[in-house]
Amino acid sequence: MARAGRRGGRCGRRALLLCAAGAAGWVLAAALLLRAGPGSLPQRCSDPRSRRLLAALCQDFQAGVLTGDLCEDLCDRGLLHYVGCLSQERGKQVLRAEWRGRPVVLKAREGLPGGPLPPGPLDGAAEDLPEAELQLLVAAEVQAVLGPGPAGGGRWPWARWPGGRGGRVASLGALLRQEELVLLGQLGGRSPHTPPVLGSCGPFYALELLAAGGPQHPALFPLRPVGARARTRAVGAVALSFLALARHFAGDFRHRLHLCDIKPENFAIRDDLTVVAIDVDMAFFEPKMREILEQNCTGHEDCSFFDCISRCDWHTHRCGAQRLNSNLQVICDKIFRHWFVSSLQSSLSLSLQQQLREAVLECADPGGAPSVGQKLQRLLQAALRELQDMEE
Ligand SMILES: Nc1ncnc2c1ncn2[C@@H]1O[C@H](COP(=O)(O)OP(=O)(O)O)[C@@H](O)[C@H]1O
Numbered sequence: 001m002a003r004a005g006r007r008g009g010r011c012g013r014r015a016l017l018l019c020a021a022g023a024a025g026w027v028l029a030a031a032l033l034l035r036a037g038p039g040s041l042p043q044r045c046s047d048p049r050s051r052r053l054l055a056a057l058c059q060d061f062q063a064g065v066l067t068g069d070l071c072e073d074l075c076d077r078g079l080l081h082y083v084g085c086l087s088q089e090r091g092k093q094v095l096r097a098e099w100r101g102r103p104v105v106l107k108a109r110e111g112l113p114g115g116p117l118p119p120g121p122l123d124g125a126a127e128d129l130p131e132a133e134l135q136l137l138v139a140a141e142v143q144a145v146l147g148p149g150p151a152g153g154g155r156w157p158w159a160r161w162p163g164g165r166g167g168r169v170a171s172l173g174a175l176l177r178q179e180e181l182v183l184l185g186q187l188g189g190r191s192p193h194t195p196p197v198l199g200s201c202g203p204f205y206a207l208e209l210l211a212a213g214g215p216q217h218p219a220l221f222p223l224r225p226v227g228a229r230a231r232t233r234a235v236g237a238v239a240l241s242f243l244a245l246a247r248h249f250a251g252d253f254r255h256r257l258h259l260c261d262i263k264p265e266n267f268a269i270r271d272d273l274t275v276v277a278i279d280v281d282m283a284f285f286e287p288k289m290r291e292i293l294e295q296n297c298t299g300h301e302d303c304s305f306f307d308c309i310s311r312c313d314w315h316t317h318r319c320g321a322q323r324l325n326s327n328l329q330v331i332c333d334k335i336f337r338h339w340f341v342s343s344l345q346s347s348l349s350l351s352l353q354q355q356l357r358e359a360v361l362e363c364a365d366p367g368g369a370p371s372v373g374q375k376l377q378r379l380l381q382a383a384l385r386e387l388q389d390m391e392e
């Protein structure tokens with residue numbers, strides 16, 4: 001839990017009540033916003049603040065304080081430029097930018113220019129530390145962040161960084177403080193359901209800009225197709241991709257990958273309607289998940305870590321280390337139940353509507369059978385076939 005404690009904005013066990021009160025406040029605020037319509041979303045970002053941050057980043061680059069493979073494009077060549085601000089909540093900067101004509105996001109949470117710098121993994125390491133030693137330090141820190149034996153070997157891009165100006169160790173240290181970057185770096189762009197890291201400058205790392213979800217979109221994501229049938233088909237394809245994501249995270253890595261913060265805003269779609277997890281601050285491989293869950297408890301409510309829950313053992317007063325629910329269960333509960341069922345319904349036969357509704361409810365129930373994912377998959381495929389038949 002030591003690392004979890006470092007993470008801002010999380011509910012600790014003792015802070016659960018406070019968190020619950022906070023959550024209730026957010027629900028109320030969200031409800032009011034939804035009533036008022038998407039046009040009235042509050043201004044959460046500040047353009048001047050974002051521009052100041054990037055200017056300070058480049059000053060530090062020129063001074064040799066930090067570096068990265070994107071610094072020259074951003075600071076010298078004008079090939080990476082700021083477009084707008086997406087979010088600046090709880091200190092995490094999410095900026096929209098264009099890199100060599102390609103839309104990207106730049107993200108950073110820790111080690112921002114002028115910001116506090118908590119102790120980091122590479123503190124004290126010399127700038128001229130031999131490559132092999134640096135690699136060992138990085139590998140140890142990656143393991144400390146992700147837990148023992150994470151999936152495969154990540155490709156860390158520091159070898160491509162422009163040499164000579166310094167700042168390599170500090171920049172690497174800043175990147176390693178950010179769990180999201182460590183996880184995405186480790187996956188190394190090999191997962192179709194997470195964004196590859198395109199490069200970095202100081203603490204900022206670049207990811208592909210995708211079409212992010214949000215409660216303001218009637219079908220969860222901004223869908224392009226016009227016409228009711230085409231939209232329904234797109235919704236079906238997106239739902240199938242959510243199922244593929246759940247299967248992928250459950251079975252394709254050395255350890256299961258748990259998503260503990262499942263909500264529309266934390267997913268996006270590519271042009272081909274693949275669903276991508278764009279906020280993985282709270283994604284943990286199985287061994288780390290077990291460490292986080294296994295806490296002292298006096299009741300089951302002490303054993304919930306956002307969307308990841310286990311149960312309190314009354315004899316030992318310890319939470320079970322094994323997560324009881326699954327990514328799929330939470331996706332069904334927090335996403336499918338609210339969006340896809342209603343947007344798929346209107347164009348389908350009554351019997352398929354009924355079966356889909358029942359399967360989603362079964363899947364959303366934490367006690368549901370594990371095979372419900374396959375059932376949902378079959379029904380969604382049947383729904384897509386039915387839509388196609390209607391068009392022929
Ligand atoms: N790769 C991306 N493509 C498009 N939008 C993104 C991307 N990453 C983040 N966003 C947008 O920025 C918001 C905040 O980013 P996120 O990583 O979720 O930060 P936080 O941890 O503050 O929630 C997301 O909800 C989404 O709207």
Ligand SMILES: [Mg+2]
Nearest residue numbers: 265266278279
């Ligand atoms: Mg988020």
